[in-house]
Amino acid sequence: MTMMLKAEGLTKQFVLHNQGSVTLPVFAEVSFTVERGEAVILHGQSGVGKSTLLRILYGNYRPTLGHVHVRHGGDFVDIVTATPRRVLEARRKTLGFVSQFLRVIPRVKTIDIVKDPMLARGVTDDEASRRAGDMLARLNLPERLWSLAPTTFSGGEQQRVNIARSFVDPSPVLLLDEPTASLDATNRDVVVELIDEARKAGSAIVGIFHDEAVRDRVATRRLDLTAYRAAA
Amino acid sequence: MSLERVHDMNAEPDPILIAQKLTKLYGDRIGCRDVSFSLWPGEVLGVVGESGSGKSTLLRCLAGIDRPTGGEVMFRHADKPISLFDIPEPTRRKLMRTEWGIVHQNPRDGLRMDVSAGGNVGERLMDRGDRHYGKIRAAAIDWLTRVEIGEDRIDDRPRQFSGGMQQRLQIARVLVPEPRLVFMDEPTGGLDVSVQARLLDLLRVLVRDLGIAAVIVTHDLAVARLLTDRLMVMKDGAVVEEGLTDQVLDDPQHAYTQLLTSAVLAA
Numbered sequence: 001m002t003m004m005l006k007a008e009g010l011t012k013q014f015v016l017h018n019q020g021s022v023t024l025p026v027f028a029e030v031s032f033t034v035e036r037g038e039a040v041i042l043h044g045q046s047g048v049g050k051s052t053l054l055r056i057l058y059g060n061y062r063p064t065l066g067h068v069h070v071r072h073g074g075d076f077v078d079i080v081t082a083t084p085r086r087v088l089e090a091r092r093k094t095l096g097f098v099s100q101f102l103r104v105i106p107r108v109k110t111i112d113i114v115k116d117p118m119l120a121r122g123v124t125d126d127e128a129s130r131r132a133g134d135m136l137a138r139l140n141l142p143e144r145l146w147s148l149a150p151t152t153f154s155g156g157e158q159q160r161v162n163i164a165r166s167f168v169d170p171s172p173v174l175l176l177d178e179p180t181a182s183l184d185a186t187n188r189d190v191v192v193e194l195i196d197e198a199r200k201a202g203s204a205i206v207g208i209f210h211d212e213a214v215r216d217r218v219a220t221r222r223l224d225l226t227a228y229r230a231a232a
Numbered sequence: 233m234s235l236e237r238v239h240d241m242n243a244e245p246d247p248i249l250i251a252q253k254l255t256k257l258y259g260d261r262i263g264c265r266d267v268s269f270s271l272w273p274g275e276v277l278g279v280v281g282e283s284g285s286g287k288s289t290l291l292r293c294l295a296g297i298d299r300p301t302g303g304e305v306m307f308r309h310a311d312k313p314i315s316l317f318d319i320p321e322p323t324r325r326k327l328m329r330t331e332w333g334i335v336h337q338n339p340r341d342g343l344r345m346d347v348s349a350g351g352n353v354g355e356r357l358m359d360r361g362d363r364h365y366g367k368i369r370a371a372a373i374d375w376l377t378r379v380e381i382g383e384d385r386i387d388d389r390p391r392q393f394s395g396g397m398q399q400r401l402q403i404a405r406v407l408v409p410e411p412r413l414v415f416m417d418e419p420t421g422g423l424d425v426s427v428q429a430r431l432l433d434l435l436r437v438l439v440r441d442l443g444i445a446a447v448i449v450t451h452d453l454a455v456a457r458l459l460t461d462r463l464m465v466m467k468d469g470a471v472v473e474e475g476l477t478d479q480v481l482d483d484p485q486h487a488y489t490q491l492l493t494s495a496v497l498a499a
Contacts, residue, residue: 084475085272088476
């Protein structure tokens with residue numbers, strides 16, 4: 001057993017300074033660990049803070065209290081207190097976030113979007129091209145689209161480009177925010193397979209899935225956030 | 233190329249630029265006050281805030297154009313930190329020409345309007361000591377191509393170019409000597425949205441491939457999100473919030489940053 005991620009006493013409240021300094025408590029004192037090869041699925045009603053928690057684990061949101069220790073190379077990085085460059089380095093090599101949305105950059109080709117994370121990790125250009133092509137084909141994106149920028153693609157096509165980019169060389173710690181939402185059944189099955197393969201290859205996964213069937217197929221453990229609900 | 237992009241995780245390089253309690257006063261009026269940060273090679277720092285927040289003043293002090301009232305700017309040169317305003321003026325000017333570059337909001341401030349496009353780019357190589365005409369011309373053509381200006385325009389004057397082309401030419405002029413550090417003041421200000429997107433993508437790729445450090449001043453949060461790793465938010469001359477760019481924009485903590493991010497219409 002290798003611990004990959006340790007959340008420690010995570011508490012989040014939003015303070016809205018321009019709306020009468022209203023304080024919105026979300027959750028308090030959330031602690032858990034995720035091992036290599038585990039898929040922990042966050043559970044609880046809408047508004048319980050699943051996405052907020054996932055964003056805190058990635059360093060996109062800042063917790064009010066608590067720490068997020070991620071195994072990065074030989075040691076642990078605390079995503080909450082590390083310098084921005086350390087966090088970016090951890091994201092480049094270790095910590096991946098997959099949502100259903102692709103952040104489209106004008107003029108960048110689909111194949112290059114998928115290759116980019118591999119190149120950043122030192123994979124050769126030839127190998128990156130080959131693996132990117134295989135992954136796009138597996139996600140049923142026709143080859144004629146590969147050399148186009150996805151700006152004009154449909155929502156579902158953009159989503160599959162994003163998934164190809166995220167799973168072509170899965171990060172050791174993968175955070176999944178509804179990556180299968182709004183996909184058709186065929187492609188949803190491919191994504192479920194990809195998640196399972198990544199986990200079996202050793203990725204530690206924390207995810208949010210609304211589809212009960214997908215959840216059952218992906219999860220090795222559930223974490224119900226309802227118990228951590230902060231008093232309003 | 234791919235080898236250059238693999239960063240050594242264990243080696244902790246020294247910052248290329250350090251600002252310590254940088255303050256600039258204009259009489260009683262505050263330009264910027266007590267600004268401190270470190271910038272590492274390959275890192276892109278964004279400075280955002282509304283006009284009058286002190287971001288351009290800060291940039292002018294960092295780039296050695298204006299002398300600060302207080303505080304220090306340390307630049308790492310030949311593996312030693314040197315204090316920018318403690319060195320003689322000619323030395324500072326030489327550093328400004330060879331070690332860093334400035335992209336001005338208005339291309340006219342950064343270009344020589346009466347010199348050909350090729351001359352604007354080649355001149356910087358001559359500053360650096362290159363003397364071989366053929367090589368200079370070849371490098372100029374290479375750079376004009378990289379910023380998507382056709383080779384057939386090499387002998388034209390910048391005043392014959394559109395605003396977007398002038399800005400791309402300025403970027404080529406700044407980047408051709410391969411500076412280690414680049415300062416940009418509203419690099420896409422005053423351009424059409426379609427031209428902006430093209431320029432932004434160009435900047436993004438160039439900064440990444442050359443591994444240069446950059447400080448980018450902008451009031452456009454979308455520009456900051458696309459180009460920068462880290463963000464400083466300025467108000468009334470002081471830094472009110474800083475951190476990872478996506479964190480500052482998506483979970484702003486300070487009242488002013490919340491106002492700034494919520495005031496933007498989603499495109």
